[in-house]
Amino acid sequence: MSRSLHSDAVLRLTAGSLRPAGSPPQGAPALLGVGEPDFPTPEPIVRAAQEALAAGWTHYGDLNGDPELRALAAHLASDAAGAPYRPEQVLVTNGATSAVSAAVSSVVSPGDRVILLDPSYSLFSSAVLTAGGEPVYVALDDTGHLDLERIAAALPDAKALIMVNPANPVGTVFTRTELEALAELTRRHGTVVIADEVCDHFVFDDRVFTSALAVGAWRDRLIYCQSLSKTYAMTGWRVGYLVAPTSLIDGVRMLHRTFLGAVNAASQRAAIVALESGDAFVKPMRESYQERRDYIVRRVHAMPELTARTPEGGFFVLARYDRDTPSLELTQRLKEHGVVVRPGREFGPAGEHHLRISIAAPQDVLTAGLDRIEHYFRGTR
Numbered sequence: 601m602s603r604s605l606h607s608d609a610v611l612r613l614t615a616g617s618l619r620p621a622g623s624p625p626q627g628a629p630a631l632l633g634v635g636e637p638d639f640p641t642p643e644p645i646v647r648a649a650q651e652a653l654a655a656g657w658t659h660y661g662d663l664n665g666d667p668e669l670r671a672l673a674a675h676l677a678s679d680a681a682g683a684p685y686r687p688e689q690v691l692v693t694n695g696a697t698s699a700v701s702a703a704v705s706s707v708v709s710p711g712d713r714v715i716l717l718d719p720s721y722s723l724f725s726s727a728v729l730t731a732g733g734e735p736v737y738v739a740l741d742d743t744g745h746l747d748l749e750r751i752a753a754a755l756p757d758a759k760a761l762i763m764v765n766p767a768n769p770v771g772t773v774f775t776r777t778e779l780e781a782l783a784e785l786t787r788r789h790g791t792v793v794i795a796d797e798v799c800d801h802f803v804f805d806d807r808v809f810t811s812a813l814a815v816g817a818w819r820d821r822l823i824y825c826q827s828l829s830k831t832y833a834m835t836g837w838r839v840g841y842l843v844a845p846t847s848l849i850d851g852v853r854m855l856h857r858t859f860l861g862a863v864n865a866a867s868q869r870a871a872i873v874a875l876e877s878g879d880a881f882v883k884p885m886r887e888s889y890q891e892r893r894d895y896i897v898r899r900v901h902a903m904p905e906l907t908a909r910t911p912e913g914g915f916f917v918l919a920r921y922d923r924d925t926p927s928l929e930l931t932q933r934l935k936e937h938g939v940v941v942r943p944g945r946e947f948g949p950a951g952e953h954h955l956r957i958s959i960a961a962p963q964d965v966l967t968a969g970l971d972r973i974e975h976y977f978r979g980t981r
């Protein structure tokens with residue numbers, strides 16, 4: 601029998617991952633699939649990178665990240681936690697993608713069960729499959745919040761739990777009360793919690809955001825993943841970071857440097873300027889995204905076969921459609937009809953019969969895309 605040239609990790613991902621491959625489709629379709637900000641990266645951040653390149657930040661940097669950037673990230677984490685984090689507890693990463701992947705691979709061994717809230721960001725299941733773990737989907741409740749009873753039932757067998765807040769794709773902002781209740785459950789079982797908060801600056805209607813860092817019971821088991829991609833419209837710069845307890849950070853670092861080495865030096869110098877800017881660049885983006893969210897929800901509600909909850913935060917509206925067609929097939933049809941959205945099934949079984957629509961697309965693209973969705977549903981009724 602001939603052996604596969606591929607590792608088990610590749611075979612598991614091939615069989616189990618629904619994440620799109622390659623570059624996004626170009627040209628005619630209205631692209632509402634990816635959480636890609638339509639804002640340019642703010643000019644002072646771009647200038648900082650240009651100056652860094654001119655000043656010779658063109659070589660390998662510290663494998664753990666630029667020390668100044670780590671100090672700043674530790675400071676922000678300490679502020680959010682109300683307790684000190686040291687720069688040695690910070691690892692600069694190639695965006696949140698490599699933060700989450702390194703975090704998962706550093707704690708998950710083949711056969712380990714990992715709880716994913718269903719539906720949730722598809723990177724999580726791919727990272728678990730890469731490590732040889734078993735994703736265990738636990739459905740969110742009907743309002744998109746935590747179903748603590750179901751989570752409690754799954755926890756005894758689980759090594760880790762991965763969550764994203766604000767939630768992608770459902771748009772929930774988890775409350776302090778539910779996070780603390782979850783922390784009490786995971787503490788009892790010694791579960792490692794990996795928290796992705798890349799959209800924490802995009803919380804709407806003046807809602808209060810509670811970071812996982814602020815939940816004291818998680819302190820010794822939490823790997824916190826952050827990114828500059830969404831907050832500062834820096835998706836192409838590839839800078840993020842994670843914060844972890846001393847007992848876990850060395851393992852994460854080892855995995856990260858094996859795959860990624862050091863992160864782009866000039867991007868990290870620009871990231872310092874971004875993190876020092878507070879809310880100045882972010883506020884106008886948040887206001888604009890909130891308007892677009894309202895527009896999408898209004899349009900979805902005007903379509904007889906579609907419904908959606910109003911997202912409390914994040915980059916996406918998750919629209920449910922009242923048809924039997926699986927979402928993978930429906931998104932293919934919609935693409936042929938000139939609009940790219942993501943199939944809810946990509947994010948877990950509970951995402952089936954949903955479409956994920958990005959809030960971050962430009963208004964004219966949103967209008968064209970929603971017109972085409974409406975036209976498709978009307979024409980195929």
Ligand SMILES: Cc1ncc(COP(=O)(O)O)c(C=O)c1O
Pocket residue numbers: 635694695696697698721764768796798826827828829835839840
């Ligand atoms: C919840 C979530 N986490 C992580 C990422 C990846 O971000 P990055 O560009 O930092 O790798 C995304 C991007 O869409 C996301 O939505």
